[in-house]
Amino acid sequence: MELANRVQTLTPSSTLAITAKAKELKQAGHDVIGLGAGEPDFNTPEYILEAASKAMYDGFTKYTPAGGTPGLKQSIANKMEKDHELRYDLDQIIVTTGAKHALYTLFQVLLNKDDEVIIPAPYWVSYPEQVKLAEGKPVFVNAKEENEFKITPEQLENAITDKTKAVILNSPSNPTGVMYEKEELEALGKICLKHHIFIVSDEIYEKLIYTGTEHFSIAQLSEELKEQTIIINGVSKSHSMTGWRIGYAVGNKQIIKAMTNLASHSTSNPTSISQIAAEAAYNGGNSEIEAMRKAFSERLEKLYQWLTEIPGIKCVKPKGAFYLFPNVKEAVQKNGFDSVDDWVTALLEEEKVALVPGSGFGASDNVRLSYAISLDQLEEASVRIKRFVENHQ
Incomplete structure (x- = not known):
């Protein structure tokens, strides 16, 4: 069956393969840390939930x-x-x-x-x-x-x-x-x-x-x-x-x-x-939103420090959102991989850390990490990434 031209021009997401592999490993019982999330890990504030509930019961x-x-x-x-x-x-x-x-x-x-x-x-x-x-x-x-x-x-x-x-x-x-x-x-x-x-x-x-x-x-x-x-x-x-x-x-x-x-x-x-x-x-008020922002700010400071201490990884420090976009080209080359995509795949297979390769964002030397997960998980992910880089030197 021939589909419309407009959908045939679409480029498949470069994140799909790594996401599918991460899910497969999780389902097999592996302790996978996913750093690909594009959403806050906090629940919607209570006052918003209450307003929605009232709206439903009000018809x-x-x-x-x-x-x-x-x-x-x-x-x-x-x-x-x-x-x-x-x-x-x-x-x-x-x-x-x-x-x-x-x-x-x-x-x-x-x-x-x-x-x-x-x-x-x-x-x-x-x-x-x-x-x-x-x-x-x-x-x-x-x-x-x-x-x-x-x-x-x-x-x-x-x-x-x-x-x-x-x-x-x-x-x-x-x-x-x-x-x-x-x-x-x-x-x-x-x-x-x-x-x-x-x-x-x-x-x-x-x-x-x-x-x-x-x-x-x-x-x-x-x-x-x-x-x-x-x-x-x-x-x-x-x-x-x-x-x-x-x-x-x-x-x-x-x-x-x-x-x-x-x-x-x-x-x-x-x-x-x-x-x-x-x-x-x-x-409504902004207290819950400010609490979330402060949590992200703390995670940013910690994760930025941990990542930039890893040999071969450098990073422009972000001022907003909840992502880091480090350049890992030097680490990839020293680790003997042909591309960042291959490096990301091996990292997931060996250390069970899922990153998003930068190729999907138009930057093939970089990876995207979301810090919309707990500080403990971010620290553990950093330990695993460092170990992976050092083991492949």
């Missing part, structure tokens, strides 16, 4: 407007004004089935065939695939490790053609955890204004920052940049609500209207109960 179990409930949209608008001094009308907001769905829907309404989207590498694995599904063309710009995995204005300028429609900025970043500073965003923003290209600002990790600074959105810089920026966000990471599947897009009214029309013919609406839960998340 809030029916269809909602395709673009989200007015109550949740208002909470999002209030949040944008409080956090970023950005004012949006409700028709500039769409609530989606997770932030991934917001991105997918955005590219579907924004891109025509062969429109180009600039994607800094390393990148989140779904960006290029979603662009391709919209018949667009991903254009990768290599964000150098010596520049903390951030693209420069010159790199952006050189990547722009007459087919460029948008650039994706993800800050803090998955997989690197790095952040763009205000001055860096200003320089990139000037180029986007000059060439009239849209900015897709993925800010899903904005609440998980460990540098003592506040997150800054490129849309805050000017009204002109605000109009050209579509902000993508959600409650998955900030409130440990990955399974609730609530994300959103905020921006240009025309684009949001088109996204809402498309959503009405695809998902109908995000889950009614989850929308009540997300509204409670934004209207």
Whole structure:
């Protein structure tokens, strides 16, 4: 059977084989430590659970407007004004089935065939695939490790053609955890204004920052940049609500209207109960969220220290999210492996530690480690990785 061309262009996830092998080992009774998690290991805060439970018993179990409930949209608008001094009308907001769905829907309404989207590498694995599904063309710009995995204005300028429609900025970043500073965003923003290209600002990790600074959105810089920026966000990471599947897009009214029309013919609406839960998340307190952030901060400091003490491993210290993205090229070469992917596979087989190879993120010399597991497990994983490296010297 011949499938549609659009799905035949998709690149299989490089993480699938390692994930499948880790599950196989676990089922066989092995003590596998998985460092691939892309979600917080904390439960959703109690006040959010209570709001969802009440909604169910109150009968809030029916269809909602395709673009989200007015109550949740208002909470999002209030949040944008409080956090970023950005004012949006409700028709500039769409609530989606997770932030991934917001991105997918955005590219579907924004891109025509062969429109180009600039994607800094390393990148989140779904960006290029979603662009391709919209018949667009991903254009990768290599964000150098010596520049903390951030693209420069010159790199952006050189990547722009007459087919460029948008650039994706993800800050803090998955997989690197790095952040763009205000001055860096200003320089990139000037180029986007000059060439009239849209900015897709993925800010899903904005609440998980460990540098003592506040997150800054490129849309805050000017009204002109605000109009050209579509902000993508959600409650998955900030409130440990990955399974609730609530994300959103905020921006240009025309684009949001088109996204809402498309959503009405695809998902109908995000889950009614989850929308009540997300509204409670934004209207509630932040003590549980701050506790989670502090726990991640402590884990980052420890894991960074343990990893960078291992010969052949170097790492740009992240400022946000919950990932480390160390360069293991030297360790791989000294250990006698042909590639990072082979090294990762052997590490799993011998020491039962599952990492995600960087090849899936556009950085073949690196690996991604999530510190969304307990400190004890992180320490044990570091011991095993060090032992593996030393045993193969």
